[in-house]
Amino acid sequence: MSFARWVAIYGPTYLTGLGWTAVTAFGAAVGAIVWGCVLLLLRLAGPRWPARAVDAYVQLFRNTPVLLPIYIVYFGFPLVGLPWPAVICGGLALVLQNGAYVSEILRGGLKAIDRVQFDAARSLGLTPWNTFRKILLPQVLVYSIPALGSQVVLLLKDTSLLSAITVTELTMQAKLLTEQTGAAYEAFIVVALLYLLLVSTTEVMFRAAHRAVRWR
Amino acid sequence: MPPGSFGLLVQGAAVSLALAAAAIAGGTLFAIALTPLAFSRFAVVRALYGLYVYVVRGTPLLVLALLVFYALPALDLRTGPYIAGTLVLVLYVGALFAEVFRGGVLSIPRPQWESARSLGLPPLAKFRKVIAPLVTRYTLPPYVNVCVMTVKASSVLSIISVWELTLAAREIIERTLAVFTILGVAAALYFVMCFGVDRIGRWLERRLMLRGFVGERA
Amino acid sequence: MIRIRGLQKSFGTLPVLRGVDLDIADGEVVALIGRSGCGKTTLLRCINFLEEYDGGEIRLDGEPLWYRAAADGRRHRVSEAEARRMRQTMGIVFQQYNLFPHMTALENVVLGPRFSQHVPAAEADALGRRLLTRVGLEAKISAYPAQLSGGQQQRVAIARALAMRPKILLFDEITSALDPELVGEVEDVIRALLSDRIMMVLVTHALGFAREIAHRIAYLSEGSIVELGTPAEILERPKDPTLKEFLRRMR
Numbered sequence: 001m002s003f004a005r006w007v008a009i010y011g012p013t014y015l016t017g018l019g020w021t022a023v024t025a026f027g028a029a030v031g032a033i034v035w036g037c038v039l040l041l042l043r044l045a046g047p048r049w050p051a052r053a054v055d056a057y058v059q060l061f062r063n064t065p066v067l068l069p070i071y072i073v074y075f076g077f078p079l080v081g082l083p084w085p086a087v088i089c090g091g092l093a094l095v096l097q098n099g100a101y102v103s104e105i106l107r108g109g110l111k112a113i114d115r116v117q118f119d120a121a122r123s124l125g126l127t128p129w130n131t132f133r134k135i136l137l138p139q140v141l142v143y144s145i146p147a148l149g150s151q152v153v154l155l156l157k158d159t160s161l162l163s164a165i166t167v168t169e170l171t172m173q174a175k176l177l178t179e180q181t182g183a184a185y186e187a188f189i190v191v192a193l194l195y196l197l198l199v200s201t202t203e204v205m206f207r208a209a210h211r212a213v214r215w216r
Numbered sequence: 217m218p219p220g221s222f223g224l225l226v227q228g229a230a231v232s233l234a235l236a237a238a239a240i241a242g243g244t245l246f247a248i249a250l251t252p253l254a255f256s257r258f259a260v261v262r263a264l265y266g267l268y269v270y271v272v273r274g275t276p277l278l279v280l281a282l283l284v285f286y287a288l289p290a291l292d293l294r295t296g297p298y299i300a301g302t303l304v305l306v307l308y309v310g311a312l313f314a315e316v317f318r319g320g321v322l323s324i325p326r327p328q329w330e331s332a333r334s335l336g337l338p339p340l341a342k343f344r345k346v347i348a349p350l351v352t353r354y355t356l357p358p359y360v361n362v363c364v365m366t367v368k369a370s371s372v373l374s375i376i377s378v379w380e381l382t383l384a385a386r387e388i389i390e391r392t393l394a395v396f397t398i399l400g401v402a403a404a405l406y407f408v409m410c411f412g413v414d415r416i417g418r419w420l421e422r423r424l425m426l427r428g429f430v431g432e433r434a
Numbered sequence: 435m436i437r438i439r440g441l442q443k444s445f446g447t448l449p450v451l452r453g454v455d456l457d458i459a460d461g462e463v464v465a466l467i468g469r470s471g472c473g474k475t476t477l478l479r480c481i482n483f484l485e486e487y488d489g490g491e492i493r494l495d496g497e498p499l500w501y502r503a504a505a506d507g508r509r510h511r512v513s514e515a516e517a518r519r520m521r522q523t524m525g526i527v528f529q530q531y532n533l534f535p536h537m538t539a540l541e542n543v544v545l546g547p548r549f550s551q552h553v554p555a556a557e558a559d560a561l562g563r564r565l566l567t568r569v570g571l572e573a574k575i576s577a578y579p580a581q582l583s584g585g586q587q588q589r590v591a592i593a594r595a596l597a598m599r600p601k602i603l604l605f606d607e608i609t610s611a612l613d614p615e616l617v618g619e620v621e622d623v624i625r626a627l628l629s630d631r632i633m634m635v636l637v638t639h640a641l642g643f644a645r646e647i648a649h650r651i652a653y654l655s656e657g658s659i660v661e662l663g664t665p666a667e668i669l670e671r672p673k674d675p676t677l678k679e680f681l682r683r684m685r
Contacts, residue, residue, distance in 0.1 A: 116530065120528065123525070125521045125522040125598070134549065135534055
């Protein structure tokens with residue numbers, strides 16, 4: 001049957017996959033940003049063991065493919081008494097992996113803040129917590145928005161790997177449809193288009209966010 | 217650790233490395249052909265370049281791999297998973313390299329172009345003696361990053377039945393349930409490979425800089 | 435008043451302050467001059483403990499600052515909370531990048547009072563507006579630093595320092611990084627502050643301005659105050675040969 005007809009018939013079934021992909025990506029993105037902030041805080045504890053541990057953590061996740069944490073959590077957690085649903089396992093793995101990258105991005109944002117600002121904050125008698133909350137974090141986040149946007153896009157694409165652990169997101173949806181209908185081309189081209197749509201939407205959102213909070 | 221599995225994992229790592237090497241070689245050649253299109257005089261050509269990069273970067277590698285995997289038999293091309301897998305990687309990584317080269321060319325400071333032009337060199341000499349060294353100088357770090365990404369990307373091919381380190385690990389786990397040991401070793405092997413590529417890159421960077429190259433660090 | 439006795443500081447093995455003695459009376463303005471590397475900025479930063487020092491003591495109105503003598507005779511750093519409390523009695527303005535770029539001028543000024551001194555928002559706000567008006571920036575209350583000239587930014591920084599109601603103001607070459615035509619507006623603000631009779635210490639290269647507003651000028655060389663006197667004494671009748679050389683170069 002023609003492409004258009006196929007899409008008309010099977011299009012709506014993609015909605016499940018689309019929903020799972022969007023929700024997982026969103027949840028993992030939020031989690032990764034929060035986790036990245038935590039890692040950054042740990043690193044700021046200076047040249048003691050937390051900073052070293054974070055460095056090792058980041059190096060580990062930068063030099064290993066994301067499928068490994070996904071498999072470790074999915075296959076390993078049931079063995080230690082945590083038989084969580086596949087989507088949670090996958091989401092956790094994505095958070096752990098992307099959190100490492102987020103903390104590196106935030107660190108770059110940190111370097112963009114002039115040292116004098118910290119002197120000024122100390123001179124005003126601000127507590128470390130207030131300095132972090134009112135001076136450091138707002139600036140770091142704004143400087144980091146473009147790179148964070150790129151990272152969220154990468155995370156979005158990585159959700160496709162969750163199809164390997166039976167999560168019914170978009171890619172899995174395409175595989176199922178291919179098996180059902182034998183129309184491999186149509187199935188995957190639609191999926192590719194949907195991903196492009198998600199990616200472009202995310203990029204547009206981040207660019208708008210950056211424009212909105214910039215102060216120059 | 218289950219007997220024989222370490223050997224299997226190392227073999228898998230060798231396959232991953234070979235796949236990555238082939239993809240890097242093919243991808244670089246592909247990118248060298250692709251990047252000039254980004255600077256073409258014709259808007260249509262530039263648009264085609266932009267479209268290609270947009271599609272490859274906006275689609276997950278797995279989806280691209282599945283597309284190629286299912287497309288090839290339909291085109292009556294009975295190639296094994298390795299060829300299909302390498303082809304996908306070349307198409308994917310080639311786009312990334314092309315963007316790296318494009319970015320590198322754009323980041324060369326204007327005065328350096330202008331000096332090259334003022335010397336009145338013929339095109340081939342200009343390319344060999346001025347453009348290529350400059351582009352290499354400014355693109356080496358991101359190029360090395362993409363190489364590391366290629367090693368990691370090879371693990372995605374495991375899902376389309378390309379036997380390499382990740383698939384080797386998964387097979388052993390499904391047989392023996394020694395999840396943490398096996399995946400730990402697999403992670404260590406990937407780490408060694410990626411870190412190794414990164415170190416080689418830095419060594420190259422240092423060597424190029426020591427060649428009396430007086431360029432500023434971009 | 436401030437009493438500094440025997441202040442010593444080294445960066446690693448490099449001695450920067452070799453026993454500085456200085457008294458500053460209430461309402462007095464002291465200028466610190468000297469060649470780069472003589473220790474004047476380090477001295478300033480020790481006063482509000484942005485730099486820790488190795489020996490000597492600093493007292494404010496009789497109270498020893500920054501270190502306490504412990505029972506075992508050695509000195510101990512005061513706690514961070516204590517240090518913060520002590521710092522609130524001092525205001526400092528740096529050479530550049532003073533202001534927080536993500537806050538408006540008003541937000542910059544009220545930050546200290548609201549979060550360190552726990553002044554209620556409405557009161558802090560009114561204080562901030564008064565001070566910004568005082569430095570001539572009433573129209574720029576809601577402006578961001580990127581929208582202000584260098585001179586305007588420095589004036590906001592002065593207002594921010596004043597908002598803490600400090601006993602002493604520290605100025606670290608605050609006009610050195612400004613375009614020449616913007617220096618005057620900043621100097622005008624400092625002139626207007628003289629009537630407040632707050633203690634001030636200025637590290638400066640602007641000898642003309644120092645002569646005009648300082649009660650005393652201290653010339654530092656290699657980590658100690660080599661000559662100290664009124665502007666007339668220091669600038670017109672210098673005794674120390676290195677000071678003479680320094681003044682000759684600055685003309």
